[in-house]
Amino acid sequence: MNNPSDRSLTPIPRRRLVELLLGSGFVATAAAFLYPLWQYLIPPKATDLGGDSVVAARVGELKPNSGKIFRFGDRPGLLIRTANGEYRAMSATCTHLSCTVQYRDDLHEVWCACHNGMYDLNGRNISGPPPRPLVAFEVQIRGDEVFVRRRREA
Amino acid sequence: MGFLHNLRDWLNDRIEWDDLIAPLREKTVPKHRLSYWYFLGGITLFLFIIQVLTGILLLLYYRPGENSAFESVQYIMTQVKFGWLIRSVHSWSANLMIFTAFAHMFSVLFLKAYRKPRELTWVSGVILLLLVMGFGFSGYLLPWNTLAFFATKVGTEITGQVPVIGRPMLIFLRGGEEVTGATLTRFFGFHVAVLPGIATMLIALHLLLVQRQGISVPPNVELAWKANPSAQRETKFFPNFLLRELMAWYVALGVLGALAAIFPWNLGTKADPFSPAPAGIKPEWYFLFMFQTLKLIPPKVWLIDGEVLGVVGFGLVALLWLLLPFFESSDPSRTKRWITGVGVFALAYIAGMSVYGHLAK
Numbered sequence: 001m002n003n004p005s006d007r008s009l010t011p012i013p014r015r016r017l018v019e020l021l022l023g024s025g026f027v028a029t030a031a032a033f034l035y036p037l038w039q040y041l042i043p044p045k046a047t048d049l050g051g052d053s054v055v056a057a058r059v060g061e062l063k064p065n066s067g068k069i070f071r072f073g074d075r076p077g078l079l080i081r082t083a084n085g086e087y088r089a090m091s092a093t094c095t096h097l098s099c100t101v102q103y104r105d106d107l108h109e110v111w112c113a114c115h116n117g118m119y120d121l122n123g124r125n126i127s128g129p130p131p132r133p134l135v136a137f138e139v140q141i142r143g144d145e146v147f148v149r150r151r152r153e154a
Numbered sequence: 155m156g157f158l159h160n161l162r163d164w165l166n167d168r169i170e171w172d173d174l175i176a177p178l179r180e181k182t183v184p185k186h187r188l189s190y191w192y193f194l195g196g197i198t199l200f201l202f203i204i205q206v207l208t209g210i211l212l213l214l215y216y217r218p219g220e221n222s223a224f225e226s227v228q229y230i231m232t233q234v235k236f237g238w239l240i241r242s243v244h245s246w247s248a249n250l251m252i253f254t255a256f257a258h259m260f261s262v263l264f265l266k267a268y269r270k271p272r273e274l275t276w277v278s279g280v281i282l283l284l285l286v287m288g289f290g291f292s293g294y295l296l297p298w299n300t301l302a303f304f305a306t307k308v309g310t311e312i313t314g315q316v317p318v319i320g321r322p323m324l325i326f327l328r329g330g331e332e333v334t335g336a337t338l339t340r341f342f343g344f345h346v347a348v349l350p351g352i353a354t355m356l357i358a359l360h361l362l363l364v365q366r367q368g369i370s371v372p373p374n375v376e377l378a379w380k381a382n383p384s385a386q387r388e389t390k391f392f393p394n395f396l397l398r399e400l401m402a403w404y405v406a407l408g409v410l411g412a413l414a415a416i417f418p419w420n421l422g423t424k425a426d427p428f429s430p431a432p433a434g435i436k437p438e439w440y441f442l443f444m445f446q447t448l449k450l451i452p453p454k455v456w457l458i459d460g461e462v463l464g465v466v467g468f469g470l471v472a473l474l475w476l477l478l479p480f481f482e483s484s485d486p487s488r489t490k491r492w493i494t495g496v497g498v499f500a501l502a503y504i505a506g507m508s509v510y511g512h513l514a515k
Contacts, residue, residue, distance in 0.1 A: 040235055043234075
């Protein structure tokens with residue numbers, strides 16, 4: 001034991017061991033802090049209070065050839081009454097860059113003002129930059145209320 | 155290592171980095187049996203940094219306003235993952251910071267570290283302590299709970315007792331005649347913008363002064379070293395003292411984390427301006443000694459209102475406290491013993507009144 005050359009035989013020198021313990025202690029501390037921090041930064045999922053169905057308008061509120069924006073949960077929806085009195089409903093969020101679209105009674109089409117995107121009355125993208133159609137909703141009239149609901153995915 | 159060397163060379167070419175940190179390499183810290191007290195200021199700084207970081211995190215979800223403040227804190231504590239922990243750390247760290255700031259101040263007082271040329275360091279430190287109490291007072295209201303609401307009502311009412319400027323100050327603080335949502339908006343602004351700005355500048359000044367003047371040696375140690383120069387000891391600031399300080403920070407972090415996790419901070423009930431104050435309501439512990447003093451002063455002392463007397467008295471004491479170094483002699487063999495006496499009395503008074511206030515009904 002007194003032979004100094006014995007030291008070189010020990011697999012991990014004492015100093016290295018201390019460094020290793022201290023280092024892993026710091027790494028563990030950092031992990032114990034970064035994990036909660038990371039979790040904290042992720043916003044909790046918002047509870048969509050909208051449900052599957054919403055009253056978009058009252059019967060008679062919309063004249064033929066007009067449209068209105070209604071609240072569907074956190075997002076806007078577009079309810080249209082066509083020139084011949086039919087109701088149509090769709091998401092009002094443009095599929096291009098998420099502006100809110102509007103009904104153009106002069107063109108009888110749905111128009112996005114941001115980049116001149118056009119959709120037809122079924123929500124199909126017909127001109128301009130939108131890449132996809134607007135999600136269409138079901139419309140039901142119950143009593144004097146116009147209900148809009150999501151289409152069940154078959 | 156190669157990368158760090160390259161980075162250093164790169165910085166050296168541009169901002170002469172080595173010259174910039176040279177003072178830190180040269181800096182030494184006196185070494186004697188009382189050296190441990192030097193850690194307290196650093197720990198206070200560390201807790202301030204924690205406050206800034208957790209405060210920024212809370213700002214991600216907090217919404218000021220009569221109808222949203224309480225709800226948003228509730229949301230942080232129940233919906234956001236580890237939100238309860240972040241808020242608990244912020245509250246605990248605030249209280250610990252006030253405690254270490256007081257401890258730091260009294261250690262400086264008893265080690266007589268405020269003597270010439272360090273008067274301005276003392277003055278900036280006392281102002282910082284007042285700011286820290288301002289942080290505590292303004293932050294306390296932000297969750298908009300019952301205790302906070304009445305604490306703010308009473309606290310601002312006391313401000314209103316100051317002769318001449320009291321009333322305008324009360325209106326300014328409350329944003330009107332009463333404590334309302336307008337008060338909350340103001341306190342939020344003070345807490346997250348005004349006070350942090352001023353405090354950061356003052357801390358920079360405080361640290362710059364400490365750096366310029368080096369760390370003080372207590373007079374009796376100074377005399378002993380003068381008599382026997384071979385007894386003089388010092389530690390290099392970098393890395394020796396700094397590493398020890400960092401270990402102290404690490405321990406502080408451990409204590410803080412444990413307290414925050416084991417004793418999470420409560421939220422209480424939402425403030426209702428039209429409900430009576432709950433029984434046994436008291437201010438936070440660091441205001442308790444003043445609160446208790448005001449309670450003990452009779453309503454009329456000769457011709458003066460008791461409250462007014464108390465408020466003016468505390469104001470004068472604070473002013474004298476601020477100017478304390480200017481009464482001291484710079485000669486280590488002629489330091490004023492009465493200043494130490496005043497310090498002992500102040501500490502005993504604050505501790506005694508706090509305990510009394512805590513126990514009193």
